[in-house]
Amino acid sequence: MKYKLILEYFGANFHGWQKQKNLRTVQGVLEETLSKIYNKNIFVQGASRTDSGVHAYGQVATFLPPNFSLKPEKLKKALNSLLPWDIKVKKIEMVPISFNPVKDSKAKYYIYKIYNMDYLSPFYYKRAYLVKRTINIFHFEKILKVFIGKKDFAAFCDKEIKEKKDTVRMLFDIFVDKSEENIIDIHFLGESFLRYQIRRIVGTALACYFNKISLNDILKAFQTKETLPYSVPGEGLYLMKVFYKDLDQK
Known part of the structure; x- marks a missing residue:
């Protein structure tokens, strides 16, 4: 199993979704925050590589945690307490490890x-x-x-x-x-x-x-x-x- 997140963010403050060196991106901020929570590098995969300035009410992302000590609701609270104002987690749920946010989208x-x-x-x-x-x-x-x-x-x-x-x-x-x-x-x-x-x-x-x-x-x-x-x-x-x-x- 792994975690599926539904995110919303104010895209004007980001250089798009995809992680880029020396630039603030949604993926970069999310991975950095998750890495602090788990004290381990975390990779996040997003359903859509939104461009610079593009906003989201329903971006979907997944990641595989090193452990499941934090259940979805507690993880959501922890993330939202650490994430900046311009990106928040709306929902977290567990999905099969085979779930791919890009390839499985209809x-x-x-x-x-x-x-x-x-x-x-x-x-x-x-x-x-x-x-x-x-x-x-x-x-x-x-x-x-x-x-x-x-x-x-x-x-x-x-x-x-x-x-x-x-x-x-x-x-x-x-x-x-x-x-x-x-x-x-x-x-x-x-x-x-x-x-x-x-x-x-x-x-x-x-x-x-x-x-x-x-x-x-x-x-x-x-x-x-x-x-x-x-x-x-x-x-x-x-x-x-x-x-x-x-x-x-x-």
Whole structure:
């Protein structure tokens, strides 16, 4: 057996999930804290390598403790008492040692937040992306629907990823609503996502909405695989949940 953690963190204070030398990362802070508790080096594996600035409400991570003297609830309290304010553990449970947070995931759910007003509220600084021009969410959603389905997203991901790995991904659904008067939430549910994929989709959809490119330009990009030069910053992106059962069983 090993421990499975569900985490939430304020991504603006981290250089992404993955541990990097001389940089503050979520994995690095978590491993350092666990190592203090167990007095032994601990390796943590995360379900998603969130980029710099990206937030999480439902990141999943696992680790194998040197012993099970601390039960899940006591370990959760110990971790949250030692972890800094910008990362906390929501839940801990025991799972089979064969459980892999990456390979066993069935789907991931993200939200991208747009602050649609003429200025950015200080309460949403580094928590949402400011778009000053008015967006009609129904028209905007129609553009985003083009990205749904099993497609080759080579034109909508990191260039290095594009050259090294398969870029076909299944996007189950995208829909748009408002969580607050000025907050537009773009919901993404997909089997898995490429690096920068969601941010490039949002940036491209905004470019289309504001008539910088046409819908045909987007469809053409899927065919040619040529990267379109549109993206949005990571500060508006939130990992909400990682699914480990078939979606019809959730």
